[in-house]
Amino acid sequence: xxxxxxxxxxxxxxxxENLDVRTITLGISLLDCAxxxxxxxxxxxxxxxxxxxxxxxxxxxxxxxxxxxxxxxxRISVTPxxxxxxxxxxxxxxxxxxxxxxDQAAHEVGVNxxxxxxxxxxxxxxxxxxxxxESIPLALSATERVCSSVNLGSTKTGINMDAVKLMGEIxxxxxxxxxxxxxxxxxxxxxxxxxPDDNPFMAGAFHGVTESDRIINVGVSGPGAVKTALGKVRxxxxxxxxxxxxxxxxxxxxxxxxVAQEASRxxxxxxxxxxxxxxxxxxxxxxxxxILCEIGLEYAGAPGTTAALALLNDQVKKGGVMASSYVGGLxxxxxxxxxxxxxxxxxxxxxxxxEKLEAMTCVCSVGLDMIAIPGNTKATTISGIIxxxxxxxxxxQKTTAVRIIPVIGKDVGESVEFGGLLGHAPIMPVxxxxxxxxxxRGGRIPAPIHSFKN
Amino acid sequence: xxKTIITxxxxxxxxxxxxxxxxxxxxxxxxLDISQTIVQGYxxxxxxVDMSRTEKHFGDIVDELGMLGEEIGxxxxxxxxxxxxxxxxx
Numbered sequence: 001x002x003x004x005x006x007x008x009x010x011x012x013x014x015x016x017e018n019l020d021v022r023t024i025t026l027g028i029s030l031l032d033c034a035x036x037x038x039x040x041x042x043x044x045x046x047x048x049x050x051x052x053x054x055x056x057x058x059x060x061x062x063x064x065x066x067x068x069x070x071x072x073x074x075r076i077s078v079t080p081x082x083x084x085x086x087x088x089x090x091x092x093x094x095x096x097x098x099x100x101x102x103d104q105a106a107h108e109v110g111v112n113x114x115x116x117x118x119x120x121x122x123x124x125x126x127x128x129x130x131x132x133x134e135s136i137p138l139a140l141s142a143t144e145r146v147c148s149s150v151n152l153g154s155t156k157t158g159i160n161m162d163a164v165k166l167m168g169e170i171x172x173x174x175x176x177x178x179x180x181x182x183x184x185x186x187x188x189x190x191x192x193x194x195x196p197d198d199n200p201f202m203a204g205a206f207h208g209v210t211e212s213d214r215i216i217n218v219g220v221s222g223p224g225a226v227k228t229a230l231g232k233v234r235x236x237x238x239x240x241x242x243x244x245x246x247x248x249x250x251x252x253x254x255x256x257x258x259v260a261q262e263a264s265r266x267x268x269x270x271x272x273x274x275x276x277x278x279x280x281x282x283x284x285x286x287x288x289x290x291i292l293c294e295i296g297l298e299y300a301g302a303p304g305t306t307a308a309l310a311l312l313n314d315q316v317k318k319g320g321v322m323a324s325s326y327v328g329g330l331x332x333x334x335x336x337x338x339x340x341x342x343x344x345x346x347x348x349x350x351x352x353x354x355e356k357l358e359a360m361t362c363v364c365s366v367g368l369d370m371i372a373i374p375g376n377t378k379a380t381t382i383s384g385i386i387x388x389x390x391x392x393x394x395x396x397q398k399t400t401a402v403r404i405i406p407v408i409g410k411d412v413g414e415s416v417e418f419g420g421l422l423g424h425a426p427i428m429p430v431x432x433x434x435x436x437x438x439x440x441r442g443g444r445i446p447a448p449i450h451s452f453k454n
Numbered sequence: 455x456x457k458t459i460i461t462x463x464x465x466x467x468x469x470x471x472x473x474x475x476x477x478x479x480x481x482x483x484x485x486l487d488i489s490q491t492i493v494q495g496y497x498x499x500x501x502x503v504d505m506s507r508t509e510k511h512f513g514d515i516v517d518e519l520g521m522l523g524e525e526i527g528x529x530x531x532x533x534x535x536x537x538x539x540x541x542x543x544x
Contacts, residue, residue: 001487001502002459002502002535002538002539002542002543003489003500004489004490004491004498004499004500006538006541006542007459007461007500007538008461008498008500009542010537010538010541010542011461011531062513065512065513065516066512066513066516066533066534067533067534067536067537068516068531068532068533068537069537251541251542254540254541255537255540255541257540258536258537258540
Protein backbone atom coordinates (compact mmCIF):
# COMPACT_ATOMS: atom_id res chain seq x y z
CA UNK A 1 0.00 0.00 0.00
CA UNK A 2 1.10 3.58 -0.68
CA UNK A 3 2.94 5.12 2.26
CA UNK A 4 3.03 8.63 3.64
CA UNK A 5 6.47 9.43 2.22
CA UNK A 6 5.44 8.52 -1.32
CA UNK A 7 2.33 10.66 -1.00
CA UNK A 8 4.39 13.54 0.36
CA UNK A 9 6.89 13.20 -2.51
CA UNK A 10 4.17 13.36 -5.16
CA UNK A 11 2.53 16.37 -3.56
CA UNK A 12 5.86 18.12 -3.14
CA UNK A 13 6.53 17.63 -6.87
CA UNK A 14 3.16 19.17 -7.67
CA UNK A 15 3.16 22.01 -5.14
CA UNK A 16 6.81 23.04 -4.93
CA GLU A 17 8.39 21.82 -8.18
CA ASN A 18 5.74 22.85 -10.70
CA LEU A 19 4.93 19.31 -11.83
CA ASP A 20 1.92 19.55 -14.06
CA VAL A 21 0.32 18.15 -17.16
CA ARG A 22 1.11 20.80 -19.71
CA THR A 23 -1.65 20.02 -22.14
CA ILE A 24 -4.45 17.70 -23.09
CA THR A 25 -4.78 18.14 -26.82
CA LEU A 26 -7.79 16.77 -28.64
CA GLY A 27 -6.98 15.96 -32.25
CA ILE A 28 -9.94 16.27 -34.59
CA SER A 29 -9.97 15.23 -38.23
CA LEU A 30 -11.63 17.77 -40.50
CA LEU A 31 -11.20 15.73 -43.67
CA ASP A 32 -14.90 14.88 -43.71
CA CYS A 33 -15.75 18.61 -43.65
CA ALA A 34 -14.17 19.28 -47.06
CA UNK A 35 -16.53 21.11 -49.39
CA UNK A 36 -16.20 23.24 -52.49
CA UNK A 37 -18.48 25.88 -50.97
CA UNK A 38 -16.61 28.06 -48.47
CA UNK A 39 -19.66 28.96 -46.38
CA UNK A 40 -20.69 25.32 -45.99
CA UNK A 41 -17.09 24.32 -45.24
CA UNK A 42 -16.87 26.82 -42.38
CA UNK A 43 -20.22 25.68 -40.97
CA UNK A 44 -19.14 22.05 -41.02
CA UNK A 45 -15.77 22.85 -39.41
CA UNK A 46 -17.37 24.85 -36.62
CA UNK A 47 -20.02 22.19 -35.96
CA UNK A 48 -17.51 19.34 -35.88
CA UNK A 49 -15.09 21.11 -33.54
CA UNK A 50 -17.88 22.21 -31.23
CA UNK A 51 -19.42 18.76 -31.08
CA UNK A 52 -16.10 17.01 -30.45
CA UNK A 53 -14.63 19.46 -27.95
CA UNK A 54 -17.55 20.88 -26.01
CA UNK A 55 -16.74 18.80 -22.92
CA UNK A 56 -12.93 18.97 -23.22
CA UNK A 57 -12.27 21.83 -20.82
CA UNK A 58 -14.81 20.62 -18.24
CA UNK A 59 -13.39 17.10 -18.33
CA UNK A 60 -9.84 18.40 -17.96
CA UNK A 61 -10.85 20.42 -14.93
CA UNK A 62 -12.61 17.45 -13.34
CA UNK A 63 -9.56 15.22 -13.76
CA UNK A 64 -7.34 17.95 -12.37
CA UNK A 65 -9.54 18.30 -9.28
CA UNK A 66 -9.89 14.60 -8.58
CA UNK A 67 -6.20 13.75 -8.84
CA UNK A 68 -4.90 17.03 -7.48
CA UNK A 69 -2.66 17.61 -10.51
CA UNK A 70 -2.81 20.88 -12.48
CA UNK A 71 -3.67 20.49 -16.15
CA UNK A 72 -2.47 23.79 -17.52
CA UNK A 73 -3.84 23.79 -21.06
CA UNK A 74 -6.70 22.20 -22.90
CA ARG A 75 -6.18 22.49 -26.65
CA ILE A 76 -7.34 21.31 -30.04
CA SER A 77 -5.42 20.27 -33.12
CA VAL A 78 -7.10 19.83 -36.49
CA THR A 79 -6.25 18.45 -39.92
CA PRO A 80 -3.96 20.83 -41.85
CA UNK A 81 -6.26 23.51 -43.22
CA UNK A 82 -4.41 23.68 -46.55
CA UNK A 83 -5.81 20.18 -47.23
CA UNK A 84 -9.29 20.80 -45.87
CA UNK A 85 -9.76 24.17 -47.55
CA UNK A 86 -8.01 23.42 -50.83
CA UNK A 87 -11.24 22.95 -52.82
CA UNK A 88 -13.09 25.96 -51.40
CA UNK A 89 -10.43 28.65 -51.04
CA UNK A 90 -9.33 30.62 -54.06
CA UNK A 91 -7.64 33.54 -52.30
CA UNK A 92 -5.58 34.08 -49.11
CA UNK A 93 -8.60 35.92 -47.68
CA UNK A 94 -10.72 32.78 -48.11
CA UNK A 95 -8.24 30.76 -46.04
CA UNK A 96 -8.00 33.50 -43.42
CA UNK A 97 -11.78 33.24 -43.10
CA UNK A 98 -11.35 29.62 -42.02
CA UNK A 99 -8.82 30.77 -39.40
CA UNK A 100 -11.51 33.05 -37.99
CA UNK A 101 -13.92 30.12 -37.85
CA UNK A 102 -11.30 28.11 -35.94
CA ASP A 103 -10.76 31.03 -33.58
CA GLN A 104 -14.50 31.33 -32.90
CA ALA A 105 -14.76 27.60 -32.22
CA ALA A 106 -11.77 27.79 -29.85
CA HIS A 107 -13.40 30.63 -27.92
CA GLU A 108 -16.73 28.83 -27.79
CA VAL A 109 -15.35 25.59 -26.31
CA GLY A 110 -12.88 27.48 -24.07
CA VAL A 111 -9.53 26.12 -25.29
CA ASN A 112 -6.61 28.55 -25.26
CA UNK A 113 -5.05 27.47 -28.56
CA UNK A 114 -6.14 25.63 -31.68
CA UNK A 115 -3.41 24.25 -33.93
CA UNK A 116 -3.59 22.98 -37.47
CA UNK A 117 -3.64 26.13 -39.56
CA UNK A 118 -0.99 24.22 -41.40
CA UNK A 119 0.38 23.02 -44.71
CA UNK A 120 2.58 20.02 -45.51
CA UNK A 121 4.88 21.00 -48.35
CA UNK A 122 8.03 18.99 -47.66
CA UNK A 123 8.44 18.08 -51.33
CA UNK A 124 6.32 20.48 -53.32
CA UNK A 125 3.50 22.99 -53.08
CA UNK A 126 0.12 22.80 -54.76
CA UNK A 127 -1.53 26.05 -55.79
CA UNK A 128 -3.78 25.71 -52.72
CA UNK A 129 -0.73 25.28 -50.48
CA UNK A 130 0.81 28.44 -51.89
CA UNK A 131 -2.36 30.48 -51.43
CA UNK A 132 -2.68 29.05 -47.93
CA UNK A 133 0.87 30.05 -46.98
CA GLU A 134 0.24 33.56 -48.35
CA SER A 135 -2.75 33.78 -45.98
CA ILE A 136 -0.77 33.08 -42.79
CA PRO A 137 0.12 36.72 -41.89
CA LEU A 138 -3.49 37.80 -42.32
CA ALA A 139 -4.83 34.78 -40.41
CA LEU A 140 -2.50 35.22 -37.45
CA SER A 141 -3.13 38.93 -37.17
CA ALA A 142 -6.92 38.51 -37.37
CA THR A 143 -7.17 35.74 -34.79
CA GLU A 144 -6.12 35.25 -31.19
CA ARG A 145 -5.93 31.52 -30.55
CA VAL A 146 -5.05 30.01 -33.93
CA CYS A 147 -1.57 28.50 -34.33
CA SER A 148 0.05 27.86 -37.67
CA SER A 149 2.74 25.48 -38.83
CA VAL A 150 4.30 24.48 -42.15
CA ASN A 151 6.32 21.34 -42.79
CA LEU A 152 9.13 22.30 -45.18
CA GLY A 153 11.22 19.17 -45.38
CA SER A 154 11.77 15.59 -44.31
CA THR A 155 14.48 12.96 -44.29
CA LYS A 156 12.64 11.08 -47.05
CA THR A 157 11.94 14.00 -49.36
CA GLY A 158 14.65 16.57 -48.78
CA ILE A 159 14.00 20.27 -48.23
CA ASN A 160 11.56 22.30 -50.30
CA MET A 161 13.71 25.41 -50.75
CA ASP A 162 10.99 27.30 -52.64
CA ALA A 163 8.84 26.98 -49.53
CA VAL A 164 11.79 27.87 -47.28
CA LYS A 165 12.28 31.07 -49.26
CA LEU A 166 8.58 31.86 -49.11
CA MET A 167 8.41 31.20 -45.36
CA GLY A 168 11.24 33.67 -44.71
CA GLU A 169 9.05 36.32 -46.32
CA ILE A 170 5.92 35.09 -44.52
CA UNK A 171 7.61 35.23 -41.10
CA UNK A 172 8.69 38.79 -41.87
CA UNK A 173 5.22 39.75 -43.08
CA UNK A 174 3.56 38.17 -40.04
CA UNK A 175 5.86 40.25 -37.86
CA UNK A 176 4.81 43.40 -39.77
CA UNK A 177 1.10 42.56 -39.54
CA UNK A 178 1.35 42.17 -35.75
CA UNK A 179 3.95 44.86 -35.03
CA UNK A 180 1.61 46.64 -32.58
CA UNK A 181 1.93 43.57 -30.31
CA UNK A 182 5.72 43.16 -30.60
CA UNK A 183 5.25 40.89 -33.63
CA UNK A 184 3.38 38.36 -31.50
CA UNK A 185 1.98 36.64 -34.59
CA UNK A 186 5.37 34.98 -35.17
CA UNK A 187 5.11 33.30 -31.76
CA UNK A 188 2.16 31.36 -33.18
CA UNK A 189 3.95 30.31 -36.38
CA UNK A 190 6.45 27.48 -36.62
CA UNK A 191 8.14 25.71 -39.54
CA UNK A 192 9.21 22.08 -39.33
CA UNK A 193 11.36 19.41 -40.83
CA UNK A 194 9.96 15.91 -40.14
CA UNK A 195 6.84 17.30 -38.42
CA PRO A 196 5.13 14.66 -36.25
CA ASP A 197 1.43 13.92 -36.84
CA ASP A 198 0.58 13.63 -33.15
CA ASN A 199 2.34 16.56 -31.49
CA PRO A 200 0.20 17.94 -28.63
CA PHE A 201 2.30 21.08 -28.13
CA MET A 202 1.69 24.48 -29.72
CA ALA A 203 2.41 26.18 -32.01
CA GLY A 204 3.23 23.05 -34.02
CA ALA A 205 0.26 20.81 -33.20
CA PHE A 206 -1.82 19.53 -36.09
CA HIS A 207 -3.90 16.40 -36.54
CA GLY A 208 -2.06 14.31 -39.11
CA VAL A 209 -3.86 12.63 -41.99
CA THR A 210 -2.77 9.19 -40.77
CA GLU A 211 -4.62 9.66 -37.45
CA SER A 212 -8.10 8.46 -36.39
CA ASP A 213 -11.13 10.72 -36.49
CA ARG A 214 -10.42 11.92 -32.96
CA ILE A 215 -7.56 11.31 -30.58
CA ILE A 216 -6.31 12.43 -27.17
CA ASN A 217 -2.64 13.37 -26.92
CA VAL A 218 -1.07 14.54 -23.69
CA GLY A 219 2.06 16.56 -23.01
CA VAL A 220 3.62 16.38 -19.57
CA SER A 221 6.07 18.73 -17.99
CA GLY A 222 8.40 18.69 -15.05
CA PRO A 223 11.72 20.51 -15.40
CA GLY A 224 11.41 21.61 -11.76
CA ALA A 225 11.02 18.04 -10.53
CA VAL A 226 14.12 16.93 -12.48
CA LYS A 227 16.15 19.87 -11.18
CA THR A 228 15.17 19.19 -7.56
CA ALA A 229 16.03 15.52 -7.90
CA LEU A 230 19.43 16.41 -9.38
CA GLY A 231 20.05 18.84 -6.52
CA LYS A 232 20.19 15.83 -4.24
CA VAL A 233 23.01 14.13 -6.23
CA ARG A 234 25.41 17.06 -6.69
CA UNK A 235 28.99 15.93 -7.27
CA UNK A 236 28.01 12.33 -8.07
CA UNK A 237 29.20 10.70 -11.31
CA UNK A 238 27.32 10.47 -14.61
CA UNK A 239 25.84 7.05 -13.83
CA UNK A 240 24.10 8.39 -10.73
CA UNK A 241 23.10 11.54 -12.62
CA UNK A 242 21.51 9.56 -15.45
CA UNK A 243 19.71 7.15 -13.11
CA UNK A 244 18.22 10.09 -11.22
CA UNK A 245 16.92 11.76 -14.39
CA UNK A 246 15.44 8.47 -15.61
CA UNK A 247 13.60 7.78 -12.36
CA UNK A 248 12.16 11.28 -12.23
CA UNK A 249 11.14 11.18 -15.89
CA UNK A 250 9.38 7.88 -15.21
CA UNK A 251 7.33 9.38 -12.39
CA UNK A 252 6.46 12.50 -14.36
CA UNK A 253 5.39 10.49 -17.40
CA UNK A 254 3.23 8.11 -15.35
CA UNK A 255 1.13 11.08 -14.31
CA UNK A 256 0.73 12.01 -17.98
CA UNK A 257 -0.26 8.47 -18.85
CA UNK A 258 -2.88 8.42 -16.09
CA VAL A 259 -4.37 11.74 -17.18
CA ALA A 260 -4.36 10.66 -20.83
CA GLN A 261 -6.21 7.43 -20.04
CA GLU A 262 -8.74 9.20 -17.85
CA ALA A 263 -9.39 11.89 -20.46
CA SER A 264 -9.71 9.24 -23.14
CA ARG A 265 -12.20 7.22 -21.08
CA UNK A 266 -14.32 10.15 -20.02
CA UNK A 267 -14.49 11.79 -23.44
CA UNK A 268 -14.93 8.49 -25.26
CA UNK A 269 -12.01 9.33 -27.54
CA UNK A 270 -9.10 6.92 -28.16
CA UNK A 271 -5.81 7.62 -26.39
CA UNK A 272 -3.05 8.53 -28.84
CA UNK A 273 0.28 9.28 -27.22
CA UNK A 274 2.03 10.85 -24.28
CA UNK A 275 4.67 13.34 -25.38
CA UNK A 276 7.69 13.04 -23.11
CA UNK A 277 8.98 16.55 -23.63
CA UNK A 278 10.37 18.51 -20.72
CA UNK A 279 8.52 21.75 -21.37
CA UNK A 280 9.61 24.83 -19.44
CA UNK A 281 7.57 27.94 -18.57
CA UNK A 282 8.79 31.41 -17.65
CA UNK A 283 7.93 30.64 -13.99
CA UNK A 284 10.90 30.46 -11.63
CA UNK A 285 11.85 26.83 -11.01
CA UNK A 286 10.27 25.56 -14.24
CA UNK A 287 13.34 25.84 -16.44
CA UNK A 288 15.28 23.38 -18.62
CA UNK A 289 18.30 25.73 -18.53
CA UNK A 290 18.32 25.44 -14.73
CA ILE A 291 18.67 21.65 -15.12
CA LEU A 292 21.72 22.21 -17.33
CA CYS A 293 23.15 24.46 -14.62
CA GLU A 294 22.39 21.82 -11.99
CA ILE A 295 24.27 19.27 -14.15
CA GLY A 296 27.30 21.54 -13.76
CA LEU A 297 27.26 24.53 -16.12
CA GLU A 298 27.53 28.13 -15.02
CA TYR A 299 24.99 29.12 -17.67
CA ALA A 300 23.23 27.31 -20.49
CA GLY A 301 25.48 27.94 -23.48
CA ALA A 302 28.76 27.33 -21.67
CA PRO A 303 31.09 24.67 -23.16
CA GLY A 304 29.58 21.29 -22.28
CA THR A 305 26.02 22.47 -22.89
CA THR A 306 25.41 20.30 -25.95
CA ALA A 307 26.68 17.19 -24.15
CA ALA A 308 24.64 17.94 -21.04
CA LEU A 309 21.53 18.47 -23.13
CA ALA A 310 22.12 15.27 -25.13
CA LEU A 311 22.39 13.32 -21.91
CA LEU A 312 19.30 14.96 -20.41
CA ASN A 313 17.21 14.37 -23.51
CA ASP A 314 18.20 10.72 -23.76
CA GLN A 315 17.57 9.93 -20.10
CA VAL A 316 14.17 11.63 -20.17
CA LYS A 317 13.22 9.36 -23.07
CA LYS A 318 14.61 6.24 -21.43
CA GLY A 319 12.68 6.90 -18.23
CA GLY A 320 9.55 8.02 -20.01
CA VAL A 321 9.27 5.22 -22.53
CA MET A 322 8.72 2.64 -19.83
CA ALA A 323 6.09 4.77 -18.12
CA SER A 324 3.71 5.01 -21.04
CA SER A 325 2.22 2.48 -23.41
CA TYR A 326 2.40 4.89 -26.37
CA VAL A 327 4.97 7.61 -26.70
CA GLY A 328 5.06 10.09 -29.55
CA GLY A 329 4.91 13.72 -30.55
CA LEU A 330 8.16 15.58 -30.10
CA UNK A 331 9.39 13.84 -26.95
CA UNK A 332 12.55 15.60 -25.86
CA UNK A 333 13.72 18.62 -23.92
CA UNK A 334 12.39 21.92 -25.25
CA UNK A 335 14.79 24.83 -25.35
CA UNK A 336 12.66 27.87 -26.10
CA UNK A 337 14.35 31.11 -25.14
CA UNK A 338 11.51 33.43 -24.12
CA UNK A 339 9.61 30.70 -22.29
CA UNK A 340 12.46 29.69 -19.99
CA UNK A 341 13.84 32.10 -17.38
CA UNK A 342 17.19 30.27 -17.25
CA UNK A 343 17.63 30.64 -21.03
CA UNK A 344 16.71 34.33 -20.86
CA UNK A 345 19.32 34.84 -18.13
CA UNK A 346 21.91 32.96 -20.23
CA UNK A 347 21.24 35.19 -23.26
CA UNK A 348 21.36 38.33 -21.12
CA UNK A 349 24.68 37.21 -19.60
CA UNK A 350 26.14 36.70 -23.08
CA UNK A 351 26.55 32.95 -22.54
CA UNK A 352 24.09 31.80 -25.19
CA UNK A 353 24.11 32.71 -28.88
CA UNK A 354 21.98 31.75 -31.85
CA GLU A 355 24.82 29.55 -33.14
CA LYS A 356 25.07 27.66 -29.84
CA LEU A 357 21.31 27.20 -29.80
CA GLU A 358 21.56 25.71 -33.29
CA ALA A 359 24.16 23.23 -32.05
CA MET A 360 21.91 22.33 -29.12
CA THR A 361 19.02 21.55 -31.48
CA CYS A 362 21.10 18.73 -32.97
CA VAL A 363 20.63 16.70 -29.79
CA CYS A 364 17.17 17.61 -28.54
CA SER A 365 13.74 18.59 -29.67
CA VAL A 366 12.71 20.69 -31.10
CA GLY A 367 14.64 23.55 -32.63
CA LEU A 368 15.24 27.28 -32.63
CA ASP A 369 12.26 28.21 -30.52
CA MET A 370 10.86 31.54 -29.37
CA ILE A 371 13.93 33.51 -30.34
CA ALA A 372 13.52 37.26 -30.77
CA ILE A 373 15.76 38.81 -33.43
CA PRO A 374 16.08 42.37 -34.76
CA GLY A 375 13.07 43.52 -36.78
CA ASN A 376 15.28 44.66 -39.66
CA THR A 377 16.60 41.13 -40.29
CA LYS A 378 16.24 40.35 -44.02
CA ALA A 379 13.70 37.74 -45.15
CA THR A 380 16.47 35.83 -46.94
CA THR A 381 18.48 35.69 -43.71
CA ILE A 382 15.46 34.19 -41.93
CA SER A 383 15.15 31.68 -44.79
CA GLY A 384 18.84 30.85 -44.35
CA ILE A 385 18.35 30.21 -40.64
CA ILE A 386 15.34 28.03 -41.45
CA UNK A 387 17.29 26.10 -44.11
CA UNK A 388 20.12 25.37 -41.64
CA UNK A 389 17.70 24.04 -39.06
CA UNK A 390 15.80 21.96 -41.63
CA UNK A 391 19.11 20.45 -42.76
CA UNK A 392 19.89 19.35 -39.20
CA UNK A 393 16.52 17.59 -38.99
CA UNK A 394 16.78 16.06 -42.46
CA UNK A 395 20.25 14.59 -42.02
CA UNK A 396 19.76 13.43 -38.43
CA GLN A 397 16.31 11.90 -39.04
CA LYS A 398 14.76 13.98 -36.34
CA THR A 399 12.17 16.70 -35.97
CA THR A 400 13.52 20.22 -36.03
CA ALA A 401 11.65 23.49 -36.09
CA VAL A 402 12.09 27.23 -36.22
CA ARG A 403 9.88 29.69 -34.36
CA ILE A 404 11.69 32.96 -34.69
CA ILE A 405 10.34 36.45 -34.08
CA PRO A 406 11.78 39.43 -35.97
CA VAL A 407 10.45 42.13 -33.64
CA ILE A 408 9.60 45.10 -35.82
CA GLY A 409 11.08 48.34 -34.51
CA LYS A 410 13.42 46.68 -32.04
CA ASP A 411 17.11 45.86 -32.14
CA VAL A 412 19.83 44.08 -30.16
CA GLY A 413 19.99 45.46 -26.62
CA GLU A 414 16.22 45.79 -26.33
CA SER A 415 13.81 43.17 -25.08
CA VAL A 416 10.31 42.07 -25.88
CA GLU A 417 7.41 41.02 -23.65
CA PHE A 418 4.89 38.49 -25.01
CA GLY A 419 3.15 37.79 -21.72
CA GLY A 420 1.81 34.62 -20.13
CA LEU A 421 3.32 31.28 -21.12
CA LEU A 422 5.09 32.92 -24.09
CA GLY A 423 7.30 34.93 -21.70
CA HIS A 424 9.78 37.66 -22.58
CA ALA A 425 13.13 37.75 -24.38
CA PRO A 426 16.14 39.90 -25.12
CA ILE A 427 16.64 40.53 -28.87
CA MET A 428 19.47 38.28 -30.05
CA PRO A 429 22.03 39.30 -32.69
CA VAL A 430 21.94 37.54 -36.07
CA UNK A 431 24.91 36.88 -38.34
CA UNK A 432 24.60 39.70 -40.87
CA UNK A 433 26.45 38.18 -43.82
CA UNK A 434 24.26 37.58 -46.84
CA UNK A 435 22.84 34.27 -48.08
CA UNK A 436 20.66 35.88 -50.77
CA UNK A 437 22.16 33.99 -53.70
CA UNK A 438 21.76 30.67 -51.88
CA UNK A 439 18.14 31.22 -50.90
CA UNK A 440 17.17 32.63 -54.31
CA ARG A 441 18.34 29.55 -56.25
CA GLY A 442 14.92 27.92 -56.00
CA GLY A 443 14.03 24.24 -56.17
CA ARG A 444 14.61 21.46 -53.70
CA ILE A 445 17.53 20.05 -51.73
CA PRO A 446 17.56 16.28 -52.43
CA ALA A 447 16.98 13.76 -49.65
CA PRO A 448 20.19 12.58 -48.01
CA ILE A 449 21.68 9.16 -48.45
CA HIS A 450 21.37 6.96 -45.40
CA SER A 451 23.80 4.20 -46.03
CA PHE A 452 27.56 4.76 -45.64
CA LYS A 453 26.98 6.58 -42.36
CA ASN A 454 29.97 7.85 -40.54
CA UNK B 455 -13.89 0.11 -3.47
CA UNK B 456 -12.95 3.68 -4.42
CA LYS B 457 -9.69 4.28 -2.62
CA THR B 458 -8.80 7.89 -1.99
CA ILE B 459 -5.88 9.53 -0.24
CA ILE B 460 -6.52 12.41 2.14
CA THR B 461 -3.50 14.38 3.31
CA UNK B 462 -3.42 16.95 6.08
CA UNK B 463 -0.39 19.21 6.44
CA UNK B 464 -0.03 22.14 8.82
CA UNK B 465 0.79 23.39 12.27
CA UNK B 466 -0.08 20.83 14.93
CA UNK B 467 -3.10 21.68 17.03
CA UNK B 468 -5.72 19.94 19.17
CA UNK B 469 -8.49 18.09 17.38
CA UNK B 470 -7.28 17.92 13.75
CA UNK B 471 -7.93 14.20 13.42
CA UNK B 472 -11.23 14.46 15.31
CA UNK B 473 -12.60 17.13 12.99
CA UNK B 474 -11.51 15.36 9.81
CA UNK B 475 -12.87 12.02 11.02
CA UNK B 476 -16.20 13.57 12.00
CA UNK B 477 -16.56 14.98 8.49
CA UNK B 478 -15.72 11.60 6.98
CA UNK B 479 -18.16 9.75 9.24
CA UNK B 480 -20.94 12.22 8.42
CA UNK B 481 -20.38 11.50 4.73
CA UNK B 482 -20.17 7.69 5.03
CA UNK B 483 -16.49 7.65 4.11
CA UNK B 484 -14.71 4.68 5.65
CA UNK B 485 -11.14 5.04 6.91
CA LEU B 486 -8.90 2.11 5.90
CA ASP B 487 -5.56 3.34 7.20
CA ILE B 488 -4.08 6.34 8.99
CA SER B 489 -0.44 7.28 9.33
CA GLN B 490 0.96 10.39 10.87
CA THR B 491 4.31 12.04 11.53
CA ILE B 492 5.57 15.40 12.72
CA VAL B 493 8.19 16.82 10.32
CA GLN B 494 9.99 19.99 11.49
CA GLY B 495 7.11 20.88 13.82
CA TYR B 496 4.56 20.36 11.07
CA UNK B 497 1.74 17.89 11.36
CA UNK B 498 1.66 15.44 8.43
CA UNK B 499 -1.18 12.97 8.19
CA UNK B 500 -2.23 10.61 5.45
CA UNK B 501 -5.47 8.67 5.41
CA UNK B 502 -6.46 5.99 2.95
CA VAL B 503 -10.24 6.01 2.75
CA ASP B 504 -12.97 4.24 0.82
CA MET B 505 -15.47 6.57 -0.81
CA SER B 506 -17.75 3.96 -2.40
CA ARG B 507 -20.66 4.61 0.01
CA THR B 508 -20.73 8.38 -0.01
CA GLU B 509 -23.50 10.06 -1.99
CA LYS B 510 -21.62 13.26 -2.66
CA HIS B 511 -19.67 14.14 -5.80
CA PHE B 512 -15.92 13.73 -5.52
CA GLY B 513 -15.33 17.37 -6.44
CA ASP B 514 -17.67 18.57 -3.66
CA ILE B 515 -15.79 16.51 -1.08
CA VAL B 516 -12.50 18.02 -2.32
CA ASP B 517 -13.97 21.50 -1.82
CA GLU B 518 -15.55 20.79 1.56
CA LEU B 519 -12.38 19.22 2.95
CA GLY B 520 -10.44 22.21 1.64
CA MET B 521 -12.78 24.55 3.51
CA LEU B 522 -12.57 22.43 6.67
CA GLY B 523 -8.78 22.73 6.41
CA GLU B 524 -9.06 26.51 6.24
CA GLU B 525 -11.18 26.51 9.42
CA ILE B 526 -8.62 24.42 11.30
CA GLY B 527 -5.63 26.25 9.79
CA UNK B 528 -4.17 23.29 7.89
CA UNK B 529 -4.10 22.21 4.23
CA UNK B 530 -6.30 19.24 3.45
CA UNK B 531 -6.03 17.56 0.07
CA UNK B 532 -8.15 14.75 -1.24
CA UNK B 533 -6.87 12.87 -4.28
CA UNK B 534 -7.77 9.60 -5.98
CA UNK B 535 -5.29 6.88 -5.13
CA UNK B 536 -4.29 6.15 -8.74
CA UNK B 537 -1.98 9.15 -9.08
CA UNK B 538 0.24 7.85 -6.28
CA UNK B 539 -0.06 4.25 -7.33
CA UNK B 540 0.91 5.03 -10.93
CA UNK B 541 3.85 7.16 -9.89
CA UNK B 542 5.37 4.88 -7.28
CA UNK B 543 4.45 1.34 -8.41
CA UNK B 544 5.44 -0.37 -11.62
